[in-house]
Amino acid sequence: MQKTVLIIFFVVWYSTSIGQRQICVDGNFTGSPENGTPSNPYRTIQAAINEALSGDTIKVAKGMYSAQALQIVEKKVHLLGGYAGSGDFNHANPLANETLIEGTEEAPCIFIDIQGASIAGSMTISGFTIRNGQRGIELTGGWSGFLDNIAIENNIIENNGTTGTSQRGGGIGLDGKNVIIRKNVIRNNRSDRGAAIGGTSSHIENFLVADNIIDSNKGYGDHGGGMIISGTGTIIRNIFDGNVTAMADPSYGWGGAICVVNEDTLKLITLSHNIYRNNYAPDRGGAVFVDEAAKVLMEHELFYDNRTKKSGSAIYVDEHWDHTPSVLYMNNCTVWGNSTDEPDGAALFVQSSSAHIQNCIFWNNGSDFDSIAEGHLLVEYTLTQQGFTGSGNISSDPLFADAPNGDFHLKSTNGRFNPLTEEWENDEVNSPAIDAGNPSSDYSNEIEPNGGRVNLGCYGNTPEASKSKANAVVNETALISWTIFPNPAKGNITIASLQSGSNVIITNIAGRKVFNAVIKSERININTAAFDNGVYIIQVVNNGAVEAKKFIVRK
Structure with a gap:
């Protein structure tokens, strides 16, 4: 990372x-x-x-x-x-x-x-x-x-910024459409909520917060130390380090780094390739708080050394006051070394909401998952320390390269990327998280040998994914180059240049099948109107060969 x-x-x-x-x-x-x-x-x-x-x-x-x-x-x-x-x-x-x-x-x-x-x-x-x-x-x-x-x-x-007011955003007060906040250092700001960046207007659409260092900002209210955000948009490749919420009353507060709120359940905010470390909230959600019926997709996120007093040392998901649940989708994330003052406090806490977790690693957090008040957890193809019932879940030391010093690449006898030297090196052991992901998940960004299956954790399906022992044998002549368009999709998506007899399977980010059919022609149009906004995987299977691609539904 x-x-x-x-x-x-x-x-x-x-x-x-x-x-x-x-x-x-x-x-x-x-x-x-x-x-x-x-x-x-x-x-x-x-x-x-x-x-x-x-x-x-x-x-x-x-x-x-x-x-x-x-x-x-x-x-x-x-x-x-x-x-x-x-x-x-x-x-x-x-x-x-x-x-x-x-x-x-x-x-x-x-x-x-x-x-x-x-x-x-x-x-x-x-x-x-x-x-x-x-x-x-x-x-x-x-x-x-x-x-x-x-x-x-x-x-x-x-x-x-100021204290003692209801200000949102001490560093940047966000509003409007198509706003880009990129490659800034945003540090030591203060505000009631969202000391670095704050925006809760209903007019915020399609924002991009990318490649920033968001460091040591202090929220004096009870929601969102570093950021509070609503609307639609993407937060990608940022470092959230040392942000704190609830400075005015440290007895309660949620979301040390980010608080996401959205009363419109059709709006999606994506968190991707961010690092959250050393953030603090006194109650729950040491790093991220998903609240007020928000819908959040997390991909390739890394959480470590965040803290709370209660359960939810890394992430807290809570409902709207009218009981509309918030929804969190997590795919290929790593959650390590987050801590709470509660003996059985968990890294992820879900309250009256739902969280779908796949291809992730939860380790050294005390406890991994906790839920109350009909909170729903679906955990699949995930490595956890406490163990959790679900398809493909495992519980075994993930064998990180150097977790205490922030290197969460998986050890591999065939090649592990070293971010300090930017070279590949070989280990004496193989992580059990290599090739342990959902078989239908995309692995196309992993360099070969990749085993034909995605790795767990934040580097899975990235060019820095640790190498497999050897690739699975597939019939490379069984597939021709097929395409999908438009991407993102609104009402329909077309899959073209298929080989007759191909099996087309579409799954959402949680691995649930939303479409499955054998196609007799070279092209198929699929109505996506009933699909929720989010990321989907198309898997085409023909004569033993398998190829997966990703597309987005954004209405």
Whole structure:
């Protein structure tokens, strides 16, 4: 996992204008007049914003811009820091040219408000250190739905937020559609809920939170130390480290790293390839809290060294107040070394909701699973320390490479990836989690020899999956190259270029069959209207050969 989440911040070079005009800012400029040219830049960022039209690019030179409460209202601009200044605005290098936006306790460092009308194009905030504001960045679109297509990337967002209020998002207050938060360091922020990133508006759609380090943020309320989020979107390849909730009243609180809430049961939030370590919630959900009828898909997630006082040291799943259950799907995740103060406290706690677990590893957590109030657990093809009844479940030491130091690759005599050297090395033993996954699960991303079956844990079906002793023998001539489209699917999906007589099997992420038929033609159209939103596996079997592919239903 370490290799897949290595994040190189700020190595971003802008050599051409993103928008229409270029407007320059240099706080150290002492001449006159100020007209936004490289030789006569504006001294303040707000002056450049006021001059800009939608589509313009504002290039900001290094230095500290103090007592800033920047307002970008009813326009989309590209605000880029990291330029050398003194007439040089050709290339941005934020590492060499630190550009500080120093805020105040009275207002966000950057306030973005688009409510009056839809504005074409996109907006970018990139290359700054944003700190000490009432918020770092606040996005608001009201009820209009016009706030969209904004990228916040390659920034350091730190020491922002307030306490004693109902604020959501001390670092970033999230709203709108198609918002990207990528390759930022978001650290040491504070808020009531979601100290790093907070957004619970019903207008949040298709967000992407990717490749960020979300570190040491403190929630003073009882939900979501690092993040609180609703809507639809994906949280992928982030590191959540040392986030805490319930600072104001440490007697109760849930979700040290993330709290996901969604009253609309059709909305899906995907958590994929994230690392959660050293997060804390005093009650349940040391890392993740799935609440209020939310539907969450976890894939290739790694949880270790998270803590709670009660059961649910890593994950807590709870119902809505009207008793609508939340739903968690976990596939190829690793949960290790999470702890609670309760002697029998479990890593995963389900209350009046459901969790479907497959191809995962739960080890060294004290207890693995717990549920109350008709909480439903379906656990299949999973390695657990306590043992759990279900198809394909096993209980045996998974033989991680070096779990205490964060390396959860599986030992293999035929090849294990070492993230420190980025080379493959051989062990003297084989992990029992190799080739132990659901036979119908996709394994196509595992390099050969892969045994024709997915590995358990967070590296299963990834290029870092440990190698098998040898591949299973299959009839490679029995299948031709078949395709699926559209992907994602809404109402229908087509499987084309099939060989006559192929058996087509579709399973959901929990391994339950939703379609099974022998196809006599080269093409089949399948109605997916009755399928829930989520990830599905198509398995085509013909004359002893098996091939699996993944598709998504997103309505």
